[in-house]
Each structure stands twice: as C-alpha cells, then as structure tokens.
Amino acid sequence: MSGVVGASGMGGGGAGSPLLSVQNVSKSFGGIAAVSQISFSVSAGESVGLVGPNGAGKTTLFNCICGQLRPEHGSVLLNGETITGLPVHRRSRLGIGRTYQRVEVFADMTVAEHLLVAERARRGDGRLWRDLCNLSAPRAEELAKVGAVLELVGISDQADIPVSSLGLGSCRLVELARALAAEPVLLLADEPSSGLDVTETRELATVLRTLQRERGMAVLLVEHDLAMVGAVVDRTIVMDLGSLVAEGTFEEVMADPAVRDAYLGVSA
C-alpha cells in the first residue's frame, strides 16, 4: 500500500533537523493570547497528538503553521528552513497537508474531483494554454491514483457523488482523502473524528496509523477523542489557554496533574 500514495514521505531534511519545528510562536486576538510562546517539533514520520480543552489554541496554532494566520512572534521551520513568511499555497506545496475543524469541502464537486484538484494543485498545474488546447482531461494515472487514495480511506463507493449530498462524517473523510492525494510529508488533522461514529473512528485511526508507518508521513493530530489519540500517536503535547502544559507519551501526559487541571479546570 505504500506505493499507492507515492514515496515523498521520506523527505526528512538533513540528519538531526526535525521535519517541523515550531519556535516560540505567539498569536493573539485583541487582548486574548490564543497561542503564546509555543515551541515543539515533529520528526519525519512521527505521529504527534495535540490535545487540550476548547479554546486552548490548537486550531490557531494549526493556522500559524499552515499560514492562514501570521504569528506575532516566533517562527515555523520545515526541514530546517523557515517558512514563516510563505503564503499558504507555497507551504502546502512544500508538503503540509491539512484537514479542517469546520469542514471545508468544495460544494460544487464530486468526491473524486476533490482529489483530482488536490493532485493538480500540488504540482502547481493550471496553465491556461493547456486548458485551451483541451489537454486538461483527467489522465489515466491521475485517475488511478485518485482511485487508490479513495480505496485507502474507504470511500471508493462515493467517488462520483457530489459532496453536497454527503453527511458530515463522509465530508471529513473526503477532506482527509483530499489532503492525502497531495502526498503530504506532514498531515495536520483538526478533529478528524468529530461527526464519525465509533466504527468509522476506529477505521480512521487505522488509516492514519498505516500511512504513518508505511510511507513515513508525519501526523499532527488534534483530537478530543482521547481514545483515538492514544491509538494513533507516538507522542502527545497538551495545550491550555495558549500555552504548552505537558509533553510526553500519551500515558505520561494523561498521568500528569497539570493536564488533569487543564481539563477539569475548564470543563468540569
């Protein structure tokens, strides 16, 4: 299955430099420090969980990494090179894939078209002359690849259905497949299991685990379903009120009193 989604996963930088490195990143909205002084790193092929209560700043941190937001301080490095100044689409082409907490699908497209767009966007395709010469029809190898990713995520049967007639759970899987079609070296998944039922969640966890193991894709996973986090990640980071409160294996951080405080203090 590793051949299916390509082999760009091993794109780790020089020896020693982590795949993603977040250094002292801060972002505030008005007076609220949504993210303050966060530093951590993710190695190539590693799977890291990012958990914390509502409003902890997880999505904001994702937005800083992907470029939707510009942090006020700090920098983000991919393969040892700083990407803090790059626009969203450039970062994406460097291999950062993402799914969104609030589903962001393309309402006018079928499921398969989502993946085709992802594949072409990654290559920076879209020459006007090619379109005008009618050279833009989906090619066989593109279709094969789209089919393979759909298979992997388990939504092959929905390939030709417009997303506007899918439920929330399926839309999340479409988002995941779309991100995977672009062959990211790092996948940022923002609450991928919300809206999925227990079985679907378990399957999703398996897919993520497989991808990470077999093609070395690093995963940064934001998730409220701690069971799923436990099943997928190698390491867990806990955020609360914009700050990093704990880091370690899943069992370690769950045992950490500071983490209990963070959760109980907010949501009890």
Place this chain on the structure above:
Amino acid sequence: MSQFLGFAIPGIPYGCTYAIVAVGLVLTYQATGVFNFAFGAQAYTSAFVFTKLVQNDGMPVWLAFVLSVVVLAPILGLALDRFLFRKIPNTNTTAKLVTGISLFVGIPSLLPVLFGSQSQFNAPSILFNPNIVYFRLAGTPVNGIYLSSAVVTAAVLVAVVVLMRTTNLGLQMRGAVESRRLVQLDGVIAGKVVATAWAVSSLLAGLAGVLLAPIYGQLQAQDYAALLVAAFAAAAWASLRSMPIAAVVGILMGVASTLLQGYLPPDSTLSAAVLPSLPFIVLFGALLLVPGMRRLDDTKDPLASVDPPAPPTTATLRAPQLSKIIRRLWYLLLGAFIVSMLTWIPPTWENVFNEGLALSTIFLSIILITGMGGQLSLAQATLAGVGAFTAAQLANHLGLNLLVGALVGAALAAAVAVLLAVVSLRLKGLGLALMTIAAALFFDNSIFSLPSVSNGQTQTLRQRWIGLGVFNPNGHALFVLEILVLIIAVVGVLLVRKGTIGRFLTAMRGSEVAAAGLGINLTWQRVLIFALSGVVAGIGGTVLVIQQQAVNTALFNYEFSLVFVVIVVTTGVSTIEGAIQAGISFVVIQQLLTFLPARFGGNSLTIVLFAAGALTYAAHPEGILEYNKRRWTMRFERLLFAGSSDPPSREPAQMAGAGGGTTHHPVTGTTVDTVMVEPLAGHDPGSTR
C-alpha cells in the same frame, strides 16, 4: 476669504445631501447588515413624487412633502425590508448586493412605467425660496436652496444623534454595532430594530432626494445615482461604522468639489479628469486606505457562527442520457438559428439578433468573472468600452483593421481588468462591488470622455475600417462574423471551465481556505480570471460597436454594467448558455415591447422585467430562468425514465458539511475558519457542454 467662501458655499447643498444619505447608509448597514444600493433610487422616488404632486397636481408644497417624504419614503423602506432583505440570511453578501443592485436599476425604470414618461422640471424647494437671496456671507449670496439644505441637514443630524443616544431603540441599534447576532437573538426586538433602521434611513433618503431636486433643472435618475456613489465614498471613509465621520466626509466632499472647480484652471486636463470623478476617487481611496473596508466580510462578530451558513445552491445532476439529448437539442437549435438568419429572417430582426449576439459575448465575461470566479464585478461594460474605444481609435488614426484592433483592445481591457484585480486583491463581496463601480464611474467621467478617446462625441465607424462587407445591411457578413466570434468565445470559456483552471476556480468558490491549503495560488487565479473576463468583454465591446456602426460613451456607461449584471443574474450566471439567453432575450423583449404603446415605457419596462427577475436571486442563485429550465428538464427526465428501476434524477441535495462543522463547537474554534465564501455560482455539473 470671500473668494474661498464664494467657491465653498455652492458645495454645501451637495455636501448636505451626501451627508444625509451617507448617515442613512451607515445606519442600515450597522443595524441590519445590508449596504443599501437602493438608497439613490429611493431618494429619486421621493423627489419624483414630490415634484409631480406639486407641479402636476397643484398640491401645496408642505402636503406634497409630507406625502412623499414622511409617508412614502419610510413605507418604501419597510416594504423593501419586509419583502426582500429580511428574507436573505445575513451571511449571503452576494444576494444582498444583487438585490440592492436590482432595485438601483429597477426602481428608476419603474417610475416612468407607472407614472408616464414625461420629465419633471424645476422641482420646488422646501422651507425657503430658491429665488430669494436671504443674506450674504462675506459677499456670497445665500439663497433658499443653500439655506434649506443647511437647516434641514443640521436638524436631521441632531435628530439622529438624539435618537441614537437617548432612546432605548437607539441603544439597541448601537448594540447591533457590537454584535448584530446578540441583538437579533432577541427575536421581537430585533425585528423592531431592523424595521426602525429601515424606516429612518429611508426617510433620510427621501429627504435628501427632495433637498437635492431644486439644484437640477430637470429631475434625472443619473444625478441620484451620483449622489448615492458620493454617499458610498463618505460612508466608506467611516468604515461603514461611524455616522458622524460619514456626515463630515459627505459635507467636505460637497464643498471640496466646488472649491476645486473654483481654483483649478477651468480648461486644464487636470480639472477635466479629476473634477467629475472626485467622489469616485474618494471612494477608491477609502477602499485602498481604510483598514475597516478591507475587512468588511470577515465576520468579527463573536456570535457570527450562530448564523446559518449561506444557503446551498441547488445541486441537480442530469442523467447522462438526458444531458446528451439536451446537448443535441442545442446543436439543433444553433443550426436552425444560423440557417434561419441566413435565409428567411427579415433584416430588422437580423439586426436585433446581431445586437443580441454581441451582448452575449460581453455577457460571457460576466459568466467568467461572476459565475466561475465568484466575484461580482460592476465594471464589465467599462471593460467592453476599453476594447471598443481602442479598436475604434486605432482604426481611425492608424487605419488598423477593426478585427486586429479588437485584439489589441482586448489586451488593453485585460490589462485594465488586471489592474482592477490587483488594487482590489484583498476585497471581496461588497468591497469589490464598490471598487468596480468606482472604477466604472471613473472611466465614464474621466477617461472615456477625454479628447483622445471620444471627446464626448459619437464616432461613426467606416466600412473600410473592417471590409468584408460587414456594414452591408442586406448581407449576412456581420452575422457570420458575430456568430463566429461568439462560438470561439464560448468554446474558449468551455475549455477553461472544464480544464484545470475551471476546477481550481470551483474549488475556490467552495472554500478559499481549503483551496489555498491544497497549493492553489488564489491571487494568481483571481488575476487570471479577471484578465480572461477582460479579454472577452473587450472583444464583445468591439463587436457591439461594429454592430452599432458607431461608438460613444453612452454605450458603455456604468449603468450598463449594472444592467448587465441584472440581466445575466436573471437568466443564469452559472452556465454558459445563461449568457446567450441573456443577450438574446434582452434584445428580443426590447424589440417586442416596441409594439406596445409608448405608455408602457418601452426600454424601461424591459429593465423592470429583468430587475424583477434578479430580485429572486436570493431564492434562486442559479437564475430564475435557469431554475425553471431545470424544473422542466427534471419533469421531462421523470417522464422519460418513469419505468426504469433506477431513477437517475437526483433531487436538489442539501449541503451537509458547512453547517455540521459548526454544531460541534458552536462558538469557539469556528472563528478562524469562518471565512465565508460567496456561493455566487450555482452549480451545474450536468450542463457543461
């Protein structure tokens, strides 16, 4: 000093009316979220009725004022709220804009249809007599017009301040500034706040209309459109938030325009270029410089996510067999049309259809930018004009063939479109609409009338500029030329639409955030679609003037840009046949109406019809005509496949994703990702032909 005042004082009546309308704009925008493009038309309506009551029916001025301003204006505003704007969800910026534009275009055309088309002259002044000089200010005579507008404006501003500061309702309206949702959650009060805002601001519009009327000898809708755009500028400098700033900027603009007129050398190019365009330059400046204007559509409201997402556009896939049948029908229709044009259709109607074909080409540019690009541009007639004037001038001065000139003109139109895209990169929705209308007005007033462009005159095209017997009224060369151009343009647009760029644009319309997140360069795509739309508009413009055999500024003024949008929105902005239906139906209806008695208003009625069609945009974003077409094809489909076990027709589906994402965490977590994307285009995968 006395010279200064002598220049400044005549600007006061203008400034006062700008201020009043600007305050009304800010008031409705803050309290209801609607930026009302119809205010100019409402002002015109009150002025029209007021003048008519006094001049034709001999009513006393005070009674006419009460009826037209105090009674009619608020009722009109309440009706607009009740029957149109209240039904549009707050997040659907495009629907609000399109509705406003339809009213902007439709109401002034409706008045002559209702009340007869004779013009109104010499509107009476309220309060003071325009012919009496009441006193002199440093030597400058102050007559009744100045005095009325100053006194009334002062009174109005005081009244609005009192309303906002001291009454309970004012408090709630100011609350709406902070969080519209918070106020609206309290259902009963929300309705009252919204209704009051509409009534009050419409009253202000009516008042401004009546105040402005005596300044002009003849009452004309254009002057009220200019008033509205000036008020746009004032409101924009106030970030659409602060009424005092809007009022002050409005007054300053009025005064500044007469000051400039006084001090600039009268015959200089500078005064020719700057003066008529002052309001548009001011608006342009606000859009570029005022940070609040660039963030208009970013929802900052902490409760924004409580709003339902913009309604999904109906997704109806046709069965492949049906698509094939329909495609064949289109080819058949095209063949029949071409043969008919070449054989039995009389020259009058051939000419009508020729105009329709030229317009269809221009309308294709709207399909590109609005249907595919998801951006509402109000400058498409301007882009067509850039193409047309370029081709005509090149032919006139260099003897370049018009067909070659058309390509140069198209390139220039594309360049202008790119410039427009670049200055408005960070604007969308309302901001972009304002930017493009400012550009259109700027071109109308300052560029197209330049001596080297048109000198404000009509230029007749010569046969030798194009050859091929195109101008021969008994031949079919013009038709052949036009149909060829249209077919080439349609094929080009189709290829782009089903190619990679089309897919990227569809992605962007669905979610800009996700599109960028996949590696699509949003800026580049946007510039590209503007450029393509400029090329098509430029070529269409040249074809139109070839058909008209003449070129002048009146063919391409900003009103046409608005009318064009209204027409295409009615027939369907998301499909390519929408452009062709628009072009043909517009000229055919216009021609048919000439058989009606003049009493029914002729051209005005055509525009009223299309404006009425466009008012349904909120309910049928795919276009009311397209909607009905789909309904009929669906019925047909059911009939056709009635027996089969697997009915291929899919009912309009509902969008599951967008709403679902917000249910999980209704308040937090959704704010960053809530960049609402205009669902401008209906989708229509089935009709990609």
